[in-house]
Structures are given as structure tokens and as C-alpha cells.
Amino acid sequence: MAVEIQIKEDTVRAYLSGELDHHSAVGIREKIDESVMQSKPQQLILDFAMVTFMDSSGIGLVMGRFRLMQEMGGKVILQNLPAPIRKVMKLAGLDKLAEFL
Amino acid sequence: MKASNTMRLCFDSRSANESFARTAVAAFLCGLDPTVEELTDVKTAVSEAVTNCIVHGYREKIDKVYITANIYSDNRIVIKIKDKGCGIADVKKAMEPLFTTAPEEERAGLGFAVMESLMDKVKVFSQPGKGTTVTLEKQIVSKGEDYVHNSRS
Numbered sequence: 219m220a221v222e223i224q225i226k227e228d229t230v231r232a233y234l235s236g237e238l239d240h241h242s243a244v245g246i247r248e249k250i251d252e253s254v255m256q257s258k259p260q261q262l263i264l265d266f267a268m269v270t271f272m273d274s275s276g277i278g279l280v281m282g283r284f285r286l287m288q289e290m291g292g293k294v295i296l297q298n299l300p301a302p303i304r305k306v307m308k309l310a311g312l313d314k315l316a317e318f319l
Numbered sequence: 320m321k322a323s324n325t326m327r328l329c330f331d332s333r334s335a336n337e338s339f340a341r342t343a344v345a346a347f348l349c350g351l352d353p354t355v356e357e358l359t360d361v362k363t364a365v366s367e368a369v370t371n372c373i374v375h376g377y378r379e380k381i382d383k384v385y386i387t388a389n390i391y392s393d394n395r396i397v398i399k400i401k402d403k404g405c406g407i408a409d410v411k412k413a414m415e416p417l418f419t420t421a422p423e424e425e426r427a428g429l430g431f432a433v434m435e436s437l438m439d440k441v442k443v444f445s446q447p448g449k450g451t452t453v454t455l456e457k458q459i460v461s462k463g464e465d466y467v468h469n470s471r472s
Contacts, residue, residue, distance in 0.1 A: 237338055239334075239337050239338065239366055239370065240334055240337060240370040240373070240374065241334035241335055241337050241338065243425070247425065271341075271359075271362065271363075271366075272363075273363050273366040273367055273370065273430075273433065274367055274370075274426075274427050274429045274430050274432075274433045275370065275426075275427075277427040277429055278425040278426050278427040279425065281425070281427055282425040302356065302359045302363075306363065306433060309429075309432065309433060309436050310427060310429050310432075310433075
């Protein structure tokens with residue numbers, strides 16, 4: 219699992235790739251949070267185009283980032299969700315917390 | 320009904336093995352010629368159950384996780400995921416959506432909800448101090464049979 223982060227103006231974009239599970243979520247979370255805490259963006263975009271597997275650890279990751287962005291008055295946008303990942307996200311009701319693109 | 324194919328796994332409760340466990344079960348399941356969606360559903364449910372053994376059953380201490388999987392001739396797979404960890408005092412409560420005993424780890428508390436939504440049956444047997452066994456069951460609609468069925472109609 220890898221994450222590539224791009225910071226531009228008031229937006230942090232995190233491009234996730236590989237398998238997102240309990241094992242890989244910790245490192246990804248730390249990298250995203252470091253960028254968010256440094257640049258205090260208005261929006262955090264999580265891109266799932268290259269994510270090949272995700273279990274409920276991914277839900278925890280999104281919920282945690284949602285709380286973090288909410289504290290800073292910003293929002294979370296989920297982008298390019300492959301169908302199986304969208305299914306798990308919706309199951310958790312994340313479409314009510316974050317914007318889906 | 321007697322199983323037509325069986326397998327057994329035993330591995331260390333290291334988080335790095337979550338990927339190994341779900342991939343191994345998925346490879347075994349391939350004998351039933353599942354659709355990509357069915358394969359992903361089973362992989363996700365196994366990943367949830369194995370993560371529970373590691374995070375909750377053994378509380379990150381290294382011990383053993385056991386998986387047995389049986390395939391039956393009616394295209395059913397039954398997977399048992401077992402730990403000999405702390406067990407669950409109140410299984411009903413543990414299965415409630417959003418309930419978690421590890422919020423600091425950002426566990427969403429949705430593991431059982433995900434398993435129940437992706438599998439046909441989820442059973443939990445647990446004894447405090449002795450461990451937990453989660454049984455997952457799913458009927459696989461074989462692509463081959465589906466094709467034959469569709470071409471007949």
C-alpha cells in the first residue's frame with residue numbers, strides 16, 4: 219500500500235494505491251495526517267482509483283480523516299471509488315459524511 | 320452433506336498475514352469459479368474476521384490464527400476463522416454496528432456488519448478466556464452454470 223500526496227493551495231490530494239487493510243492503514247493515516255496538520259487545507263481529497271482491496275479499516279481511515287477535517291472546518295472528498303470499495307463505503311453510510319466524486 | 324474439498328491454514332497473528340489469509344482463501348475458492356464480486360465479498364469478510372482475531376482476540380500479541388474452509392457440492396463455501404484469544408463476553412453487543420473496543424486504533428466497529436452484508440450466514444461462537452470462532456457461509460453462483468442456465472432460457 220502506498221500513498222502519494224500533492225498539496226496545492228487549500229487542497230491536499232492523497233492518491234492511495236494497493237491493498238488497504240488494518241496492516242497498511244496505520245502508515246497511510248500517519249502520512250496523510252502529517253500533510254494535513256502542516257498545510258491545514260480546506261479540503262482533503264482521497265483518491266481510490268488504484269486501490270485494489272479495502273475492508274472496514276478503510277472506513278475507519280475515512281471516518282478519522284473526516285473528524286480531523288471537521289475540527290479544522292474543512293471537508294473530505296472521496297474520488298474514483300472502484301465499485302467494490304463504493305459498496306463497502308455506502309454500507310457504512312460514508313456517503314452521508316463525505317462527498318463522493 | 321460431505322465436503323467435496325477442504326483446506327486448513329494456521330498462521331501467526333501478525334497483521335502482515337491478513338493479506339496472506341484472504342488471498343489464500345480466495346485462491347481455494349477459485350475452484351468454484353466465482354464471479355469477481357463473489358471473490359471480493361469473501362476476501363473482504365475473511366479480512367474482517369482475521370483482523371478481529373489479531374486486534375481483539377489476541378490484542379496484538381503473537382499467537383496462532385486457524386482457518387478451515389470446506390466446499391460443498393451445492394456450490395457453498397463454509398469458512399471457519401478461529402483464535403484462542405480472550406473471547407467475547409457479549410457476542411450480541413460485539414456484533415452491533417459501530418460497537419468497538421479499540422476506538423484509538425480508528426476501528427470503525429463495522430467488521431461484523433460488513434461480514435453480514437457480504438456473506439449469506441455469519442455465526443459467532445465465543446467463550447471468554449478460551450477464544451472465538453467465526454463461521455462464514457456463502458453460496459457461489461458458478462459463472463459456468465449461470466451461462467448454461469441463461470443460454471437454455
